Amino acid sequence: MSILDLEAKIAEIQARLDEISIENHAEVEELQQQLRLYKTRAYENLTAWDHVTLARHPKRPKARDYIDYIFDSFIELHGDRLYRDDEAIIGGIAKLGNQVVTVIAHQKGNTTAENIKCNFGMPHPEGYRKALRLMKQAEKFNRPVITFIDTPGAYPGPEAEERGQGHAIAECLRDMSSLKVPTLSIVIGEGGSGGALALGVSDQIWMLQYAIYSILSPEGFASILYKDGSRAKEAAEVMKLTANHYLEMGIIERIIKEPIGGAHQFPQYVFDQLKPQLEEYLTQTQKLSTKQLLAKRYRKYRSIGEYDQFNR
Missing domain, CATH: 1.10.287 (Helix Hairpins)
Structure with missing residues (x-):
């Protein structure tokens, strides 16, 4: 069923x-x-495909819901200073307790009109350039960076490619890996492809219990592996895209428990869990020097590469 x-x-x-x-x-x-x-x-x-269905549930809390509940005094900043503002990625400055942080997130809509406005959470290059601008600003003013990941992937249209989609994502990967401030990424729904990874090269990655994280959609994976996109359910089982899989592989550090039925059944249950955990995390990272922070981040991603090589 x-x-x-x-x-x-x-x-x-x-x-x-x-x-x-x-x-x-x-x-x-x-x-x-x-x-x-x-x-x-x-x-x-639950099967892996059940997790995919829950991660994509239209009533699932969106990034803006988390920001509004968890943070105080959020000031949204717009634009990449090159082309335009991309509403598929929102970001700005906020307070968490007494700590000022930079928050960056993929944003989906709750209605068809809202989804069209934010392109169903699929950013264009200017969205990633805006994210990178805010990351560099956070580094300049010594603010921790918290990202919320929820996208099926970066927008694959020709106009996005014309404006340098791959380059924009690559710049995020490169610069986020060496930011001299604490970083944390939380996968709250779909974490799809490089479009998700562009906001995910953090000191720690957390996932909600029913969220997914994958190199591409199960439909796309099935089209490549089986030459048949209708075998997406079968592909999902092979992809190891659930939070439990990623915790086992050491790619994420924490799973945020959801209520039975998913986060949309009782969003405040998730918000109330996440807020104190974020505050505790920021307190812990303040004890680390920049040198310790970068060394720890390097070891994390080095160990992921070694795990992948060993288990091929």
């Missing part, structure tokens, strides 16, 4: 609960028990 089928079944049980009179305690209690059991069992045995 797919996640969509599961949600339909849960909605059916919930509808029956809503129809029953509150006085009918026995039936209400039985249905509530059935609902809890059904959810718990289903979400204990």
Whole structure:
């Protein structure tokens, strides 16, 4: 049963609960028990494709939701100083407790109109150049950088290629790897391809429990490996794209637990977990010198390369 089928079944049980009179305690209690059991069992045995479906869920909290709840006094900064502002990437200055930080994030919309405005979370080169501008600004003023990753990938259209999509992403990878300030990336939904990695070369990477991180979409992977995009579900199992896989491989440092059913079921549950963990992380990184910070980051990515080489 797919996640969509599961949600339909849960909605059916919930509808029956809503129809029953509150006085009918026995039936209400039985249905509530059935609902809890059904959810718990289903979400204990999710497939990789279920994780993909949850990561793409249209009601899943977006980056702006995290920023508005977790940070204070967010001031958004616009433009790459070369071409235009790209609304698929938002960024600016904010406060987390007493610490001033730079926040950069992929942004998706909640409605069709919003998604069109932010290009469904697929940035153009100017989005990555804006991100890089904000990273360098953060380095200049000694502000930690926190990024939220949620994109199917960088926009692949011809105009993006004409304006240097690959070069813009490569500059982010190069410069983010050597930033002289603490960095942290959190995958909150989809982490797709180089478009995600451009904001992900951080001291630590965290993932939400049902988020995904991959070299490309399962559909694209299936088209290449099997010459058949319809085999995406099968490809997802091969790709090792879930948070548990990445924790096991040592690529991420932490999994942020989600409520049963996904972050969209109870967003505040995730926000309330994440905020104190971010504050604790920033406190810990303040104890490191720049030399220690860069050495630790180098060792992290060196160890990932060694793991990959050893397990081929």
